[in-house]
Amino acid sequence: MRQKRILTGDRTTGKLHLGHYVGSLQNRVRLQDKYETFILLADIQALTTHFKNPDLIKKSIYEVAIDNLSVGLDPNKITFVQQSRITSIAELTVFYSMFVTVNTLRHNPTTKTEAKHYGYDDLTYGFLGYPVSQAADITFCKADLVPVGEDQLPHMEQTRKIVRRFNELYGKGQEVLKEPDTLLSPTPRLVGLDGNSKMGKSLGNALYLSDTEREVVQKVQAAVTDPARIRVSDKGHPDICTVSQYHKALNNDEYEDICDRCKRANIGCVACKKRLAGCINTLLDPMREKRAYYENHLDEVKEFIINGSQKANRIGDATMDEVKAAMNIKL
Numbered sequence: 001m002r003q004k005r006i007l008t009g010d011r012t013t014g015k016l017h018l019g020h021y022v023g024s025l026q027n028r029v030r031l032q033d034k035y036e037t038f039i040l041l042a043d044i045q046a047l048t049t050h051f052k053n054p055d056l057i058k059k060s061i062y063e064v065a066i067d068n069l070s071v072g073l074d075p076n077k078i079t080f081v082q083q084s085r086i087t088s089i090a091e092l093t094v095f096y097s098m099f100v101t102v103n104t105l106r107h108n109p110t111t112k113t114e115a116k117h118y119g120y121d122d123l124t125y126g127f128l129g130y131p132v133s134q135a136a137d138i139t140f141c142k143a144d145l146v147p148v149g150e151d152q153l154p155h156m157e158q159t160r161k162i163v164r165r166f167n168e169l170y171g172k173g174q175e176v177l178k179e180p181d182t183l184l185s186p187t188p189r190l191v192g193l194d195g196n197s198k199m200g201k202s203l204g205n206a207l208y209l210s211d212t213e214r215e216v217v218q219k220v221q222a223a224v225t226d227p228a229r230i231r232v233s234d235k236g237h238p239d240i241c242t243v244s245q246y247h248k249a250l251n252n253d254e255y256e257d258i259c260d261r262c263k264r265a266n267i268g269c270v271a272c273k274k275r276l277a278g279c280i281n282t283l284l285d286p287m288r289e290k291r292a293y294y295e296n297h298l299d300e301v302k303e304f305i306i307n308g309s310q311k312a313n314r315i316g317d318a319t320m321d322e323v324k325a326a327m328n329i330k331l
């Protein structure tokens with residue numbers, strides 16, 4: 001029996017941060033040993049919001065690939081897929097778009113939130129339709145499982161619906177396309193350093209995997225804590241403190257003890273932050289080493305992406321043969 005296949009990925013709009021690590025990258029590292037893993041570098045989806053800035057996207061393709069490698073994804077185990085290189089993704093997107101209604105796309109809650117965030121008055125056709133292209137990302141290789149965060153659930157539902165509809169329209173009782181399962185991230189989303197519910201580049205509250213030791217220390221020192229705690233002798237409220245949430249996500253062994261001491265005013269914010277910064281730097285150190293290697297061997301990274309995409313194209317072309325045969329448009 002073949003190993004089950006996973007496909008997941010990131011938009012290539014900039015380097016990845018600790019929120020990505022906690023929410024998805026650390027899980028990918030665990031999954032790569034159990035599943036055949038495809039990591040999509042979603043450059044077309046990046047263009048839906050950054051079409052005026054293709055240079056940024058090219059740079060980000062390397063950055064995102066290196067971020068994934070630096071956390072411990074093994075290039076001998078995983079397959080990188082550059083979205084714009086995969087012809088079957090483009091073809092499937094077109095076929096699916098014939099039967100997906102504009103109304104469903106308009107009501108997709110994640111797309112709506114993102115449209116607001118980017119301040120769109122006029123939604124482009126590509127932006128509105130990107131969940132359709134995401135369905136193509138997942139189905140070209142008949143992925144069994146898709147590990148994602150909560151914000152991607154509407155897209156997963158959309159994908160599953162498209163697969164069911166396709167099979168119903170053209171399958172004649174056969175399952176031409178595979179309906180993928182969702183693997184929801186086991187860890188909750190990491191808050192931003194400013195206490196904002198989301199860590200994000202555009203929010204200016206992110207700790208990057210590529211940050212230096214000094215940057216980590218400075219950013220953690222500036223993080224928002226319990227506003228009612230002014231003096232060290234004031235008792236703290238870890239349940240409303242940003243820093244305590246970081247301890248929980250990244251320094252779980254000490255979490256209870258730190259909260260307990262904070263509540264008794266037995267540890268101050270400065271010391272607590274120092275502990276956290278130390279902990280984050282210990283986590284990032286081996287990643288920095290791997291990153292430095294790949295930054296000096298960009299040709300190798302490029303080769304992983306090109307070879308991986310070639311492999312993906314072979315799989316996608318086979319899927320297209322089946323899809324076109326089912327649709328009866330193959331001469």
Ligand code: TRP
Pocket residue numbers: 007008009010011040042045134137138146147148152
């Ligand atoms: N939309 C995803 C995100 O913003 C990225 C993505 C594109 C993706 N295609 C995918 C994730 C396919 C999983 C499967 O994070």
